[in-house]
Structure formats: C-alpha cells, structure tokens
Amino acid sequence: MHVDFSKNYFDLFGLAEKFDIDNAQLVSRFQELQKQLHPDKYASKPDAERRWSMQAASFVNEAYQTLGDDLKRAIYLLTLQGVSIDEETDTQMSPMFLMEQMEYREALEMAPDASDPYQALDAVRKNLKSATSEQLAAFENACNQQSWDEARTSVRQWQFLDKLKQEVRSAEERLDE
C-alpha cells in the first residue's frame, strides 16, 4: 500500500483534473483506499507504519471531502492553477452583486415574520438555487476557456451563496423548534 502525499487529489482518485467528475469513481476509489488503510490492517504493524497509515487515511479523507463538494472542488481546482481566492483579504466585489446579497439577507431576516414563514424561506431558497447554478455554469465555462480571473470571481460569489444556503437551513431549523 502506498499513498503519495504530494499527489494531487484528482490523481489520487484516478480522475481527470476538471470540475465535472465521475462521482461513482470517486466513491468507489475512496472506499477501496479506506479498506486498504483500515486500522485493523495496521494493528500489528510497527508504530511508524501505523502512524503512516493514519496520516494516509486522513489525507485520503481530506481529498474525498474536497472533491466530493462542488464548491470545495472548484476552489481546489483554482489552487492547482496557482489562483488564490483571497477569501479573507480581498473584500472588493461587484456592487451589484453585493446589493443582491443584501436583498437576500433582508428577505431572510423578514421571513420568520411572514404570514407563511416556510413559504417565504422557500422563495429565498429557490432564488439561491438558481443563482448558484448560474455561478456554477459560469465557473465551468471560465475554466474551459482558462479564464482564471473570471473563474475566481464566480467562486468568490458562489461562496456567498453557499453561506446563505446554510443560513436558510438554520432559519428553518429555528422555525421547527
């Protein structure tokens, strides 16, 4: 058993380095690696080897979590291109986009007081969903044309939408309580 930690995640799972991946292959290769790295197999092995197997298993896990999530995979693809999304330091976004984000958040804030809060939240979620597919398509398109600046912009906007999606979910959980 050998796992090369310097390998990129796509190589690790035998996938081509692009956004659109074969999910079935990702899952089956992950299960295979997990089986090979199972702690039981290393229980009677020397300490160094057991430690190595644990590191390898966590590397494989990290790789799987990254490639299995659309947004994380997109960010990772950019990293491989040497493009950083500067998510904490670059706060300049299109004013139009930020205005829309404010509106989404206002709608989310008002939703619990709406006559039908679930419906209000559902409306936000639907808008978010279509906005997210737009960013996803724009990202893939930019990647195909190797326009990394545009791909970076899409991913940065997508991050806002992803965060908002989580907030819609927690707003819903609060309603359920």
Added chain:
Amino acid sequence: MAYSDKVLDHYENPRNVGVLDKDDPNVGTGMVGAPACGDVMRLQIKVNDDGIIEDAKFKTYGCGSAIASSSLVTEMVKGKTLEEVGEIRNKHIADELALPPVKIHCSVLAEDAIAAAIADIKAKRTEKDSSEAVAS
C-alpha cells in the same frame, strides 16, 4: 468563542444602523463583502462642504465581530475630516474591540468599507467639479 465586552456592547446596541440616500451628492457609500464568511457590509458617510463627516450609517449582515467593527467605525468617523478618516486601519478597530486573530478579517472588512465610502464621495465630487468646469 467568547466575544469581548466591547464587541457584545456594539452587537447588542449597534450605533448608527440605517441608510443614507446614496444618490445624495454629499453621501459616500462603500459596499464590501468577505467571501470567507459571506458577510456583507454597507457603510455610508455624509460629508459637508468643509470635508467633515456629519453623519454615518451602516448595515451589516454578518457575525457579531463584523457588526461591532462597522458600528465602531461609524462612531469613529463622525466629526472627522476625510483625510483623518483615511488613516483608519483595521488594527485600530481590532485593538479597540479586542478581536481574536480569527476575527481580524472582520476589521479588514470595516477598513475597506470606509475606504470605499471615501473613494465614492471623492469620485462624486471630482465628477461634479469637472462638470461645473465644463459648464462655465
């Protein structure tokens, strides 16, 4: 993670929440956002003819530290000149609020928002000056 008393104070009693007319020639608007946390911040300043900030308003969607950072900035800028306010750095905000390292980016957001508001009002005034120059 525990917030400092100052953050809690600004979070629970935010100062100057609201909106100014962004089309007013004396109002500068700065909108910024941090993809890392999805926070969105709008900071507005109303500047008189002497270049002094008479009023400031903000609206922030984000965590307690982001709200406290923008609330604090609106307090800091009132009565100051654009030049003085241009000197505000995120470190001043972070120190004042005792932000932990993981929340420093919230103060960066506030610094960038005030810088964007200043840039907006300056652009408005340059535009006004040049159109007046053309008219005369």
